[in-house]
Amino acid sequence: MIKTFEEVVKKAETLPSVTVAVAQAADEDVLEAVREAKERNIADFLLFGDKDTIISLSQKVGLEIDAAAIGHADSDVKAAQMAVSAVREGKADVVMKGMIQTSDFLRAVLNKEYGLRTGKVLSHVSTHEVDGYDRLIHVTDPALNVAPTLPEKAQIVQNVIGYCHSLGNQEPKVAVLGAVEVVNPNMPPTLDAAALTQMNRRGQIKGGIIDGPFALDNAVSVHAAEHKGIQSPVAGQADVLLVPDIEAGNMLYKSLVYFGKSKVGALVLGAAAPVVLTSRADSPEAKLYSIALAVLQAANQKRA
Numbered sequence: 001m002i003k004t005f006e007e008v009v010k011k012a013e014t015l016p017s018v019t020v021a022v023a024q025a026a027d028e029d030v031l032e033a034v035r036e037a038k039e040r041n042i043a044d045f046l047l048f049g050d051k052d053t054i055i056s057l058s059q060k061v062g063l064e065i066d067a068a069a070i071g072h073a074d075s076d077v078k079a080a081q082m083a084v085s086a087v088r089e090g091k092a093d094v095v096m097k098g099m100i101q102t103s104d105f106l107r108a109v110l111n112k113e114y115g116l117r118t119g120k121v122l123s124h125v126s127t128h129e130v131d132g133y134d135r136l137i138h139v140t141d142p143a144l145n146v147a148p149t150l151p152e153k154a155q156i157v158q159n160v161i162g163y164c165h166s167l168g169n170q171e172p173k174v175a176v177l178g179a180v181e182v183v184n185p186n187m188p189p190t191l192d193a194a195a196l197t198q199m200n201r202r203g204q205i206k207g208g209i210i211d212g213p214f215a216l217d218n219a220v221s222v223h224a225a226e227h228k229g230i231q232s233p234v235a236g237q238a239d240v241l242l243v244p245d246i247e248a249g250n251m252l253y254k255s256l257v258y259f260g261k262s263k264v265g266a267l268v269l270g271a272a273a274p275v276v277l278t279s280r281a282d283s284p285e286a287k288l289y290s291i292a293l294a295v296l297q298a299a300n301q302k303r304a
């Protein structure tokens with residue numbers, strides 16, 4: 001099982017290189033990540049956005065890029081359409097969000113004509129390497145589904161379980177988070193947690209162990225779980241944190257990055273091809289890790 005981002009990148013280096021289509025690449029941090037990914041031989045790129053700006057920023061960050069690999073787009077929305085279409089037409093294997101608003105980018109991914117829908121619920125996952133935690137921890141969904149229903153949560157969990165398998169974790173432990181670790185009818189996320197746990201026990205969600213509700217402390221700290229007398233194979237050693245809604249997830253993602261100083265990478269799951277989706281403010285390193293995660297996902301999707 002892969003436990004660090006360095007292992008993710010090392011694994012990506014051994015897999016067939018993929019072509020990544022970047023939606024709005026005119027950004028120094030994005031282009032730095034592109035340069036690093038090219039140097040480590042994990043991906044080639046098609047860049048969409050303002051051509052002159054992409055060329056001048058590429059020179060600034062020391063990226064050598066063939067002019068033929070740049071597609072001029074005069075707006076963010078157009079850049080997203082061109083990048084997603086490149087994947088749909090088989091010219092690229094992965095699409096990546098560059099310097100563009102998440103919702104504009106996602107609308108292109110979800111577009112009925114040229115997008116990457118599969119009939120499944122698409123969901124976002126952020127993966128964190130946190131000092132002092134003995135494994136990568138995955139938060140879902142911090143960026144796409146605003147207020148998922150129970151059936152949507154079931155699909156979000158199934159997506160993340162497949163993702164964990166691509167990282168060599170064949171039986172991921174999924175903690176369904178709430179504010180407390182008991183079912184409370186006044187707290188709807190705890191009811192969903194109980195239902196998801198039972199759906200897993202009955203084989204309606206497969207490939208991992210789901211339990212909940214958990215408060216965050218007893219999902220990630222054995223000490224906290226023992227202190228509260230919680231007995232569960234997931235308690236204190238969760239691989240996945242399923243959050244109730246986008247607000248909780250987004251705040252957890254950004255708390256881990258800004259307060260916890262975690263390394264991070266992030267993808268959209270469930271689409272016809274891997275989708276890299278980080279925050280615009282995330283570092284070039286985070287964008288590189290996300291590209292490497294997408295390479296592993298692409299290999300996994302080819303095998304399936």
Ligand SMILES: CCCC(=O)SCCNC(=O)CCNC(=O)[C@H](O)C(C)(C)COP(=O)(O)OP(=O)(O)OC[C@H]1O[C@@H](n2cnc3c(N)ncnc32)[C@H](O)[C@@H]1OP(=O)(O)O
Pocket residue numbers: 102103104106107110120121122123142143144145146250253266277278279280
């Ligand atoms: C963490 C890193 C970066 C960040 O911080 S991101 C910041 C927070 N994130 C965001 O702002 C994006 C949050 N999500 C959204 O704004 C919206 O859900 C999104 C993706 C833009 C779509 O919203 P709208 O454009 O209003 O469209 P809509 O809801 O009417 O849906 C249009 C069609 O797409 C479908 N759809 C929406 N979400 C889906 C999903 N998860 N999986 C599969 N299909 C989905 C939806 O069913 C609809 O289909 P149809 O047209 O009715 O056939």
